[in-house]
Amino acid sequence: MPTELLRTCYAERNPSTLYMKGIQFFFTFNLQEEGRAFMKLAADEGYERAVCTYAMTRKKFWGDEEYFARFTRESVDRNGKLVRSLKWAWGSLHGDEFRAKRDEFISTIVPSFYSCQCVPVLERDWVLWFIENSKGDKMCNRCFWIKEVGLFFHEFEPMSVIRDTREW
Template identity: 25%
Template sequence: MKNKTNNIVGSLPKEMLSEILMHAASNSVNDFVNVKLSCKAFLEASNYDHIFENVSMKKLSFVPWRKSEKHFLKRCKDARNAEALYRKGMVNYFSRRNAESGLRYLKKAVEKGHVEAIYTYGIILICLGGELRKQGLQALSSSNLMTSCSKRSFKIASCRSKTKKFLSSMWVYVSLDEPKEYCVNNAKVVCCNCDDHDVAPRPNCLSSEGQSWEASNNLVDNLPCCDSCFWNREAALFCSILRKFLVN
């Protein structure tokens, strides 16, 4: 019965087999490996770029240590897998201290709609200031992160959580300066002044002293303000969690 099944599978076009493998890979890397090794026909059809472009990386460690995992991550990156591009960008920017390469890979992930990449890329540019800040705000404000308040809070909380897990898994050598327009670390009280954005100023106070990361999250999510001030505050929170993992 097994040989008969293998013969049927082997008679199918490689393109069809690769589509089956792609769907398995997008569900789980384990499913992909199991299907790939189930017969020779699937094995021979398992090296198409679109498979590795869509493979799920949820069960893989953020920073691979084993040679096989590094090779797999590189294969996914070369196939322009959004998650692989995001991970490469994070490592290059914060661990390998290669800002140019890190931003380049993050931007590639942004172009593929990767939510955490949009979040990180936008905040880095905001912290860098000047014209880059405008680009960061544009990337964040034009993304699906800026939906209804409830959905926005959920998505951004998810981004924060993944960022925290990622940073905790690698050596962090690069910090970011909080936006000059909004500094949590060096001020007890800060306000939302939206004079530059054609929005009526709405004072909102936030003290960072004695606040946990999670507590600050809730405060920031619930304070009304314009997009610019919202992301300035979010960038300040991002900087605070980054400092916790910074290697001195």
């Protein structure tokens, strides 16, 4: 997208440009407060990708589940797959804090997923990443959200074709 068009969309508070700026600020530039504010603006405008990303970011960085109430299982499944599948052209990968939060999640939360009665007997370690569709409606609410946050940690890549949103 031409930079001038993005600047115009941002100036008019277009939710998708607020989202792009928020993702880049939070994950690429490590400007968490600013990035979180941009993602929240886009989420509060109803931009579904932003709602999903903002909810997962709040959960993993601050343990807050407030935005989870805005989802149905169907919408989080659809949007989660969309957000996690975007692998754009360039960008820096996850920062140290993201990796630390992911490792903490895997070591402390994921084991409770496997101890739940709704989980089938699984033979492989870290199978969480491979069972996205195997438990379906039988999955309890707690395990559903553990799975979604786990998949987000595993697959989300905050990359952008936009070189630097700080200029607009």
